[in-house]
Amino acid sequence: MGSPPEIPRHIAVIMDGNGRWAKERGLPRRDGHRAGAESVREVMEACIELGVEYLTLYAFSSENWSRPASEVEALMGLLDRFLDEKAKDLDKQNVRLLAIGQIDRLPQKTRDKLARITAHTANHTALTLVLALSYGAREEIVAAARSLAEEAIAGKISPAEIDNERFASHLQTAGIPDPDLLVRTSGEMRVSNFLLWQISYAEIVIVKKFWPDFRQTDLFETVEEYKRRHRRFGAL
Numbered sequence: 001m002g003s004p005p006e007i008p009r010h011i012a013v014i015m016d017g018n019g020r021w022a023k024e025r026g027l028p029r030r031d032g033h034r035a036g037a038e039s040v041r042e043v044m045e046a047c048i049e050l051g052v053e054y055l056t057l058y059a060f061s062s063e064n065w066s067r068p069a070s071e072v073e074a075l076m077g078l079l080d081r082f083l084d085e086k087a088k089d090l091d092k093q094n095v096r097l098l099a100i101g102q103i104d105r106l107p108q109k110t111r112d113k114l115a116r117i118t119a120h121t122a123n124h125t126a127l128t129l130v131l132a133l134s135y136g137a138r139e140e141i142v143a144a145a146r147s148l149a150e151e152a153i154a155g156k157i158s159p160a161e162i163d164n165e166r167f168a169s170h171l172q173t174a175g176i177p178d179p180d181l182l183v184r185t186s187g188e189m190r191v192s193n194f195l196l197w198q199i200s201y202a203e204i205v206i207v208k209k210f211w212p213d214f215r216q217t218d219l220f221e222t223v224e225e226y227k228r229r230h231r232r233f234g235a236l
């Protein structure tokens, strides 16, 4: 028996297709990234309305550092702007901000803003918005393995004590429930190094639209699709 359909507690989104959205319009790629910020606002509001507890957005991957410097710079600039503009809204909307990924690779200015907003919103309860920045799931898993190995060498734990639960507690998502629903826009059917451990049993919905065209109604539709799924978790 699967569990009854309900609102996903945690939605994770691979926000893809900004570049193609811009190209279709003869615009520079950065304009696509800028337009994508509006979709973020829409999706956040839709999640609050539905009572979704966690929204994780894949904003920049470990691999995205290999894009041309001008694009990386544009993305970092937009992230800064997003944080400046959103700081007040997040507070007003009672949204808690968290960041996962190799944050130490981000510019200092951006890290300072992130630290300030995450501290300021730490007790907010309407929604937890998790930004995956300079994030790579393999890097996250390797870091967890390394810290467990260090604890074992220091004699704090024995290797036999390492189970799923303990492993997960060493990931950056410790304390956050696994995503129930994984959405990827732009029609691509791949995971691109996102939350590999955490999406073991997520329902996957691929949306054809490019991210800047994604609206609240699209989010509601993915949730309806999710509700029609029969989650089995390996049982019958």
Ligand code: IPE
Binding pocket: 015, 016, 017, 018, 019, 020, 021, 059, 060, 061, 064, 075, 186
């Ligand atoms: C997603 O859009 C945003 C980031 C990866 C930062 P893309 O920039 O990947 O756009 P496409 O996939 O090239 O259209």
Ligand code: IPE
Binding pocket: 014, 015, 016, 017, 058, 059, 060, 061, 064, 188, 190, 192
């Ligand atoms: C995944 O999109 C990363 C983000 C959305 C931030 P990419 O556009 O980087 O992924 P690939 O290269 O198509 O797999």
Ligand code: MG
Binding pocket: 016, 017, 018
């Ligand atoms: Mg892409």
